[in-house]
Amino acid sequence: MFILYLLVFIFGTIIGSFLNVVIYRLPRNESLVYPPSHCTKCKNELKPYDLVPILSYMILKGRCRYCGDKISIRYPIVELITGLIYLILFIYFGISIKSLSYAFLASLLIVITFIDIEHKIIPNKIILTGLIAGAIFRVLMFNYGVWDYIVGFFLGGGVLLLISLLSGGGMGGGDIKLMALIGLFIGWKLTISTLFIAVLLGAVGGIILIVLKIKTRKDYIPFGPYISAACIISILYGYDLLNLYIKLIRG
Numbered sequence: 001m002f003i004l005y006l007l008v009f010i011f012g013t014i015i016g017s018f019l020n021v022v023i024y025r026l027p028r029n030e031s032l033v034y035p036p037s038h039c040t041k042c043k044n045e046l047k048p049y050d051l052v053p054i055l056s057y058m059i060l061k062g063r064c065r066y067c068g069d070k071i072s073i074r075y076p077i078v079e080l081i082t083g084l085i086y087l088i089l090f091i092y093f094g095i096s097i098k099s100l101s102y103a104f105l106a107s108l109l110i111v112i113t114f115i116d117i118e119h120k121i122i123p124n125k126i127i128l129t130g131l132i133a134g135a136i137f138r139v140l141m142f143n144y145g146v147w148d149y150i151v152g153f154f155l156g157g158g159v160l161l162l163i164s165l166l167s168g169g170g171m172g173g174g175d176i177k178l179m180a181l182i183g184l185f186i187g188w189k190l191t192i193s194t195l196f197i198a199v200l201l202g203a204v205g206g207i208i209l210i211v212l213k214i215k216t217r218k219d220y221i222p223f224g225p226y227i228s229a230a231c232i233i234s235i236l237y238g239y240d241l242l243n244l245y246i247k248l249i250r251g
Contacts, residue, residue: 005087012086013053016079019107023078023114026123042067053079074114082110085232092236098144101137102235105130105185109228112178116224122174127181134184148187156183156191175223182231186238190231193238197230198223 024040025032037046044066050056057076064071085106093099108130112122138149157180164171183191202223209215234241 005090008090009083009087010053012083013079015086015107016082016110017051017053017075019082019111020075020078022111023074023118026111026125027115027119027121039064039066039069041069053083078110078114082107085110088236097137097141101141101185104133104137105182106232108181109231113225113228116174116222120220120222122172122178122224124177127174127177130181131184134181137185145187148189149184152183152186152188152191153180154183155188156180156195159195172223175227178224178227182227186231186235189242190234190238193241194227194230194234197233197241198227201230202226 021032021037024030035045037051038044039046042064044064050060050065054076057071060071062071062073063069086103089099089102089106093102108126112126115126116122134149138146157176160171160176160179164173164176179191179195182194186194202221205226206215206221209221210217215221
């Protein structure tokens with residue numbers, strides 16, 4: 001079993017390596033397939049041994065083999081996070097279409113998180129890709145039901161749209177579309193838990209950033225990363241949290 005877990009983790013890090021390409025190139029409107037992976041400073045094409053997830057960064061001590069320029073720590077972080085999430089999903093859901101759908105969603109959320117942090121945008125191309133994939137998964141997972149996920153789509157996007165309208169634009173359009181996308185993948189019940197957790201994480205995270213003087217109250221703080229983290233938590237523990245809440249209100 002350990003070997004299988006290791007293989008799943010390694011596969012996740014390889015996917016994470018590709019996600020790094022998407023995170024860097026998509027906001028810059030660059031092709032995801034051409035040119036091949038290269039140093040962004042000296043433009044030297046990277047060899048296969050330069051692209052081993054996590055290990056290459058450690059061996060090269062975070063610097064380009066050819067020009068010595070510093071490599072962003074984001075690269076091994078994304079690879080590690082992707083590998084761990086794929087492993088956790090595999091442990092929870094095994095080899096199944098549900099596990100595959102959650103892994104695909106998690107990959108989108110990782111890309112969205114890091115792009116939103118750096119560029120403060122959630123690209124429509126990612127949202128559109130997710131909506132198409134979500135619709136395909138709904139067909140493949142027809143036995144799981146359809147209406148729960150359609151309701152999740154409208155509930156997720158609708159709640160944030162309402163907040164945006166009531167606050168005069170306090171919620172970004174990208175966040176609204178992201179929440180609708182998530183609802184299509186996880187259904188209305190987990191969408192509710194995602195919304196609550198995202199608000200909680202956003203509040204705590206915002207306070208910490210302000211206290212540490214990383215941000216001020218006037219600064220824009222991306223909400224996409226908090227929504228993404230809340231979604232992963234909900235996938236793993238959402239039903240448990242909802243059941244706990246129901247027990248508490250019933251006394």
